[in-house]
Amino acid sequence: MNGNAIEVLDLVKRYGNVTALAGVTFSVSRGEIFGLLGPNGAGKTTTIKILTGLTPPTSGRAYVAGFDVVRQPNEVKRRVGWVSSEVILDDDLNAWENLELQARLQGVRNWRERATELLKYFDLLQSAGRPVGGYSTGMRKKLEIATALLHSPEILFLDEPTIGLDVNARAMLWDLIRTVNREFGVTILLTTHYMEEADALCNRVAIINLGKIMALGSPAELKSSVGGEVVELEIERPVDLSALKRLPDVLDVAASDGKIRITVRKADETIPAIVKSLDFSAVKSLKVEKPTLDTVFMKLTGKRIEESHVDYRRFYAMIRRSRR
Amino acid sequence: MSGLGAFWGLYKREVVKIYRRAFALVMTFMQPIIWIIFFGSSLNGMPREYLVQFFGTPNYIGFVLPGQLATSMLSTGTFSAMSIVWDRRFGFLKKILVTPAPREAVFFSKVAGAVTRGLVQVPVMLAAALAFGVALPLDPVGYLEWIAALMLLGIGFSSIYLAVAMKSSDWQHPQLVANVMNLPLMFTSTALFPRTFYPAWMRAIADVNPITFATEIGRGVVLNDPYTPTLLGYLAAFAAASMAIGLLVARRFMTAE
Numbered sequence: 001m002n003g004n005a006i007e008v009l010d011l012v013k014r015y016g017n018v019t020a021l022a023g024v025t026f027s028v029s030r031g032e033i034f035g036l037l038g039p040n041g042a043g044k045t046t047t048i049k050i051l052t053g054l055t056p057p058t059s060g061r062a063y064v065a066g067f068d069v070v071r072q073p074n075e076v077k078r079r080v081g082w083v084s085s086e087v088i089l090d091d092d093l094n095a096w097e098n099l100e101l102q103a104r105l106q107g108v109r110n111w112r113e114r115a116t117e118l119l120k121y122f123d124l125l126q127s128a129g130r131p132v133g134g135y136s137t138g139m140r141k142k143l144e145i146a147t148a149l150l151h152s153p154e155i156l157f158l159d160e161p162t163i164g165l166d167v168n169a170r171a172m173l174w175d176l177i178r179t180v181n182r183e184f185g186v187t188i189l190l191t192t193h194y195m196e197e198a199d200a201l202c203n204r205v206a207i208i209n210l211g212k213i214m215a216l217g218s219p220a221e222l223k224s225s226v227g228g229e230v231v232e233l234e235i236e237r238p239v240d241l242s243a244l245k246r247l248p249d250v251l252d253v254a255a256s257d258g259k260i261r262i263t264v265r266k267a268d269e270t271i272p273a274i275v276k277s278l279d280f281s282a283v284k285s286l287k288v289e290k291p292t293l294d295t296v297f298m299k300l301t302g303k304r305i306e307e308s309h310v311d312y313r314r315f316y317a318m319i320r321r322s323r324r
Numbered sequence: 325m326s327g328l329g330a331f332w333g334l335y336k337r338e339v340v341k342i343y344r345r346a347f348a349l350v351m352t353f354m355q356p357i358i359w360i361i362f363f364g365s366s367l368n369g370m371p372r373e374y375l376v377q378f379f380g381t382p383n384y385i386g387f388v389l390p391g392q393l394a395t396s397m398l399s400t401g402t403f404s405a406m407s408i409v410w411d412r413r414f415g416f417l418k419k420i421l422v423t424p425a426p427r428e429a430v431f432f433s434k435v436a437g438a439v440t441r442g443l444v445q446v447p448v449m450l451a452a453a454l455a456f457g458v459a460l461p462l463d464p465v466g467y468l469e470w471i472a473a474l475m476l477l478g479i480g481f482s483s484i485y486l487a488v489a490m491k492s493s494d495w496q497h498p499q500l501v502a503n504v505m506n507l508p509l510m511f512t513s514t515a516l517f518p519r520t521f522y523p524a525w526m527r528a529i530a531d532v533n534p535i536t537f538a539t540e541i542g543r544g545v546v547l548n549d550p551y552t553p554t555l556l557g558y559l560a561a562f563a564a565a566s567m568a569i570g571l572l573v574a575r576r577f578m579t580a581e
Contacts, residue, residue, distance in 0.1 A: 049580075052422045053421075053422065054418060054421060054422060054580045055579075055580070074424040077422060077423055077424045078424055080422070082419075082422045084415055084418065084419070086415060088414065088415040088416055088418065088419045090337060090341075090416065092340065092341045092344040092345060093337060093340055093341075093344075097336075097337070097340060100333060100336070101333045101334065101336070101337050102423070103333070104329045104330055104332060104333025104334075104336075105329075105330050105333055105334075105420060105423040105424075105425040106423050106424070106425075107329055107330075107424070131344065
């Protein structure tokens with residue numbers, strides 16, 4: 001067993017004849033923010049359920065914090081925190097009481113100190129005595145992350161952390177996830193179907209669709225795998241492109257009705273050379289198109305992430321039927 | 325192990341929910357209190373000799389109070405079943421099961437929470453009876469035995485109802501179970517009427533119905549009737565058997581969804 005935080009080997013999960021995971025393999029190093037990016041129904045939540053010991057895999061192996069999730073579930077559970085996509089807190093209890101319950105479930109001694117520290121850190125100390133039912137969505141999310149961190153887990157699982165949040169709350173949460181990763185030294189595995197989120201937060205991303213990993217790498221690696229960035233020039237009159245085509249970083253040049261599309265590895269670095277290599281007085285405008293993770297997803301699956309969501313209700317109805 | 329700490333944390337949650345949701349608590353008092361107010365008032369006007377002939381005492385409220393308290397322990401069962409269904413629906417059970425807390429701790433906390441909820445009714449009902457002029461005898465040992473009987477009854481019923489609801493995430497199921505079980509269990513006991521006038525088949529059921537046993541212990545106290553301590557032993561056996569079934573079901577079937 002090496003020192004990876006998470007090690008997943010050929011994980012398969014079937015619900016009756018519905019295959020939720022069709023052989024997934026990846027590993028997450030300690031201290032990393034790792035993202036599972038994919039549409040709803042891709043198998044992201046199923047992966048988290050297996051890794052947190054909520055459900056056993058049909059086949060395959062998974063090690064979390066060095067322990068087998070099937071054979072040593074309690075060792076795993078002591079070392080991981082889990083934040084669900086829907087906020088799960090007891091609305092009748094206040095923040096202290098929710099934290100105390102978590103402390104007792106995890107067997108944390110001296111939880112008050114740690115809880116005070118977390119409430120302070122998450123800016124919830126003032127409202128900690130009020131029943132959670134009256135909290136805003138952002139506050140509830142923060143409190144849920146605080147409860148998940150109470151027992152100082154090595155690994156934090158965040159299932160769709162910003163789903164249903166407004167733009168401000170999302171920005172706040174992104175910052176929070178980064179600082180939690182940095183300051184608490186927690187490895188984070190998050191799932192998301194927002195490509196900007198995976199791009200902004202994750203050191204590495206696995207793109208997952210229909211229970212299979214389609215690609216895995218840093219966001220930059222994944223994006224460069226689709227063939228670079230495009231510099232598009234709008235021109236007033238034909239220009240000589242021969243010097244442009246000879247530039248070493250230019251991968252492709254395509255000219256059509258008043259537009260030149262130049263594919264390059266890195267637009268920021270190549271634009272000065274492009275400007276020098278042609279008569280720039282003919283250029284009306286310049287536009288840079290950088291590939292996003294959605295471009296990557298589209299190249300791999302032929303669809304956008306937004307178009308690929310599996311209809312949840314049909315999916316679960318299918319699972320229920322097949323269980324009988 | 326962490327089991328005891330987990331139980332304590334979960335039980336505290338149940339208790340806090342009892343007083344934060346005071347309205348739900350008041351609802352559980354309603355049926356027995358309404359019974360005492362309306363039945364008590366209407367039957368108290370009956371000729372004394374009829375009452376004595378039928379109920380064995382002129383004090384109908386004193387007669388029915390133990391029956392109502394015993395019957396109300398059925399509602400603790402409904403409550404425990406409901407609370408596990410809600411915990412599953414809102415994902416709270418998942419949140420518990422991703423911690424090392426054992427399933428047994430969850431089960432016991434639900435049973436203990438339901439029994440606590442049921443026992444809160446005892447002083448309220450006794451006060452209501454006093455207000456209606458029932459002279460309650462001073463018999464500390466008797467009351468302790470009576471409370472023990474109600475506790476065992478509550479443990480038994482909440483264990484069974486929990487077992488029935490263990491895999492359900494439909495909030496209508498506990499209500500359905502309650503409708504099917506509660507009324508027949510009440511009517512086939514001696515909670516409302518003495519067994520003397522029951523047909524033989526109903527008497528046979530009443531003689532094994534745990535509600536009968538808790539009722540008779542209570543009546544022993546309120547009406548100063550002597551009773552045999554084996555009644556408490558029967559209830560203890562009932563509670564132990566139900567708990568064993570509940571635990572087995574919890575171990576096997578308590579899953580996150």
